[in-house]
Amino acid sequence: MNFKSEFLKEFIERGFFAQCTHAVELDELMVRESISAYIGFDCTAKSLHAGSLIQIMILRLLQKHGHKPIVLLGGGTTKIGDPSGKDEARQVLNAEKIQENLSGIKKTLEKFISFEGANAAVLENNDDWLKNLNYLDFLRDVGRHFSINRMLTFDSVKTRLEREQPLSFLEFNYMILQAYDFFELNKKHGCHLQIGGSDQWGNIVNGVELIRKKHSEDSFRSRSGSGSIEDIIAPQKKDLGKSKIAGTDVFGLTSPLLTTADGKKMGKTADGAVWLDETMLSAFDYFQYFRNTHDADVGKFLRLFTDLEISEIENLEKLKDQEINQAKEILAFEATKICYGEKTANEVLQKAREIFVAKNTAAFEEKEVSLGDEKTKKLVDIIFEIGAAESKGAAKKLIEGKAIKINGEAVLDVSHSIINTDNFDLSIGKKKFFKIIVS
Numbered sequence: 001m002n003f004k005s006e007f008l009k010e011f012i013e014r015g016f017f018a019q020c021t022h023a024v025e026l027d028e029l030m031v032r033e034s035i036s037a038y039i040g041f042d043c044t045a046k047s048l049h050a051g052s053l054i055q056i057m058i059l060r061l062l063q064k065h066g067h068k069p070i071v072l073l074g075g076g077t078t079k080i081g082d083p084s085g086k087d088e089a090r091q092v093l094n095a096e097k098i099q100e101n102l103s104g105i106k107k108t109l110e111k112f113i114s115f116e117g118a119n120a121a122v123l124e125n126n127d128d129w130l131k132n133l134n135y136l137d138f139l140r141d142v143g144r145h146f147s148i149n150r151m152l153t154f155d156s157v158k159t160r161l162e163r164e165q166p167l168s169f170l171e172f173n174y175m176i177l178q179a180y181d182f183f184e185l186n187k188k189h190g191c192h193l194q195i196g197g198s199d200q201w202g203n204i205v206n207g208v209e210l211i212r213k214k215h216s217e218d219s220f221r222s223r224s225g226s227g228s229i230e231d232i233i234a235p236q237k238k239d240l241g242k243s244k245i246a247g248t249d250v251f252g253l254t255s256p257l258l259t260t261a262d263g264k265k266m267g268k269t270a271d272g273a274v275w276l277d278e279t280m281l282s283a284f285d286y287f288q289y290f291r292n293t294h295d296a297d298v299g300k301f302l303r304l305f306t307d308l309e310i311s312e313i314e315n316l317e318k319l320k321d322q323e324i325n326q327a328k329e330i331l332a333f334e335a336t337k338i339c340y341g342e343k344t345a346n347e348v349l350q351k352a353r354e355i356f357v358a359k360n361t362a363a364f365e366e367k368e369v370s371l372g373d374e375k376t377k378k379l380v381d382i383i384f385e386i387g388a389a390e391s392k393g394a395a396k397k398l399i400e401g402k403a404i405k406i407n408g409e410a411v412l413d414v415s416h417s418i419i420n421t422d423n424f425d426l427s428i429g430k431k432k433f434f435k436i437i438v439s
Contacts, residue, residue, distance in 0.1 A: 005030035007065040013310050014303040016058055018198040018254040021208055026251040029192065030067070034119060037062055037193035037253075038070035038185050040126075040178070043078045044093070046104030047277035050289070051267030053305055054255050056112050056276075058195055059121065060307075060338075068119045070191055071109055072181060073102050075127030080174050098127075108276045111339055122189065126181050142180055145213045146206065151175060154202030175203045182207030183214060186250060195253045204252035211250045258304075261296035272390040276339055283340040284365060287348040291332035292431055298327050306334035355433055361425055364435040371438060375420040379404070379411060382418060382436065388428050403429045 003009045005027050011017055020026060029035060039055045041048060048056065059069040078098050093101070106123060113121045151157060154175070160167045182204075185191040194204050258266040267274045274289050275281040293301055299317040302308060308316075308330075316327040329349070337345035354363035367386040371377050383395035383404070396414045398404050404411045405427045418424075418438070426434045 001027075003027045005065075007062060007067060010061060010065070010310075011058070014061070015300060016054065016061075016255045016304070018256045019201055019252075020254070021205065021252045025249065026193065026253070029249055029251075034066050034068065035192040036068040036070055036122075036185075036189050037195055038072050038124075038182075038191050039195045040072040040074055040077075040181065041105060042074035043098045043101035043105060046101045047108050047275045047280055048105055049267045049276060050274035051265065053267070053276075054258060055195070055197065056109065057305060058255065059109075059113050063113055063119055063121065066119055068189075069113055069121040070185060070189060071106075071113075071121055071123050072185065073105060073123065073125050075099070075102055075125040076130030077126055077174060077177050077181075079127075080170050080177065104277065111276070124185065124188075126177075126184070129184050130177060130180075138180075142183075142210065143176060145210055146176055146179075151202075151206075155199065157202075175206050178203045179206035179210040182250070183211050186211050192249055193251045193253060195255070197257050198254045199257055201252070201254050204254065208250050208252050261294035278340065282365070283336060283344045284348045284351060286339060287332045287336045287345070287352060288431060289332075290335045291328050291352065293328055293331060295324055298324060298331060302327070302331050302334075305338075306331065307338065308334060361433075361435070364425060364433045366435045366437055368437040368439055369418075371418065371420065376417050379406075379416045379418060380414065382426075383428070386434060386436075388426075388432055388434070398428060 001012070001023060003012065003023075007030055008017075008023075008027050039059055041052060041055070059071065062069045075098055078093060078101075102125065109121075109123075115121050115123065151172070152161070157167060157172065157175075178200075182191070182194050194207055196204055260266060273281075274286065276286075290301065290305070299313065302313045302316060303310070306313075316330060319327050329352075332352075333345050333349050336348060340348075351363050354360040369377065369382050369385060380392050380395040380399065383389050383398065384392045389395040389398060399411055399414045399416070402410055402412065407425050408427075421438055423435065423437050426436050428434075
């Protein structure tokens, strides 16, 4: 589509666009005025990871073009669990853990968007309105607007049922609560737009329709003061995604789900999640994740995860063969700069060059390891302890695959132990190098 609004034009150019309810009307609205739009994140961990980067960069893009981002943290919905894209129910967390995670996520988001200034981002917690809901009132006022028949057709539910995997009533309620979140944010902030991944499409459409129906209901009551409930809640399928009641226009917008060229889920590696928190993943490892991007993903990732101008990215996309390493280095630097700051990005760039170009062992990342009272420790334990493998089983596979070297010599025995030795260099494949300080 030929959008007029600067936000939607860049949204498409960078590859964020998947689906939109009434895209023309949304475009016209964003040309006329600054709007507020929200994206939700549940609080399942104390940091977001690279799998959430697309949505975070969309919030950043909204703010760049003068619109107001609303970050909704799911302090309430985390207690239930979103079935979208899941094969099984996720662990239910207690209130203390959810609050700890919520604080950590806010800290992560502050790296990418500003909560100060003219179009400062707003942070909301849906537990503020969900925790005090009266169940009977909620069923009467909100639940009646949802058709079970239609909810069963949404991918998030249908996939689980087709695979004959359990879907609890608890999880089934999630989409209703997410729709209600949009209604609350529309009422509180005049929020026009909900954005999410394409797996959220059904949930987002539910929210759009709920707002339309609730405004229709309120408008009917204010005009007539009476009338049958059937007249008020009769389905209105025209203008899906757009409410013209009481001057309120609401829309849904989704981005594609991203997998890397080798079929992996974005933000996942053999060693675990690519966290956006320096206490969970070092800036160097974050840099290396993007530096080791598959050739086929470089252009796409430059568009999605950096602030570089499109014209500059187009020039980088022309690089081929060995020259593409230049584009990978720029990608890693720019992505790290956004998450960790320019000073840190320059430091890890220099460190990477020292290790991989100059082959300077002094630049290896230092990890201190204690051999304990017995003055010995298995190598698989050390590899796991320093975070070079996500499990001891994975560490064994690295040894079996001839990927482990100590001081340049390959280790082939999975039972190999370090015994009362001096410091040593440990390399894991061609991309991870450590100086182990033995204590």
